[in-house]
Amino acid sequence: MQRSFSARNVIAAILKRLAHRNANVQLYTLTLAESLSKNCGLTLHRELASKAFTAGLEKLVTDRVRFANHHTLTPESHRSQRRLTVSRFLDHPRQSP
Numbered sequence: 001m002q003r004s005f006s007a008r009n010v011i012a013a014i015l016k017r018l019a020h021r022n023a024n025v026q027l028y029t030l031t032l033a034e035s036l037s038k039n040c041g042l043t044l045h046r047e048l049a050s051k052a053f054t055a056g057l058e059k060l061v062t063d064r065v066r067f068a069n070h071h072t073l074t075p076e077s078h079r080s081q082r083r084l085t086v087s088r089f090l091d092h093p094r095q096s097p
Contacts, residue, residue, distance in 0.1 A: 008047060010036070010044065011044075011048065018056060018057070019060070026060070033048065036048070061083050
């Protein structure tokens with residue numbers, strides 16, 4: 001039970017960082033999630049595949065308000081860039097534990 005609770009805490013921390021305003025923090029967080037998926041066990045894999053985590057990624061991609069005032073990108077191009085980053089993360093082939 002402790003492992004499951006720890007994995008949930010890790011996912012909660014990752015989701016918190018994915019909601020960060022800075023795109024670099026989001027990118028590093030996705031890189032961390034990818035590294036965890038490659039190097040951790042089944043418990044963390046289950047949490048990464050959970051509805052809570054995938055819903056958090058979906059919210060990040062479809063959020064229209066959070067990054068609307070970004071200086072260099074229009075809101076639509078920024079959403080497209082985030083979709084591309086998240087889709088690369090989701091489409092990356094993962095190794096079995």
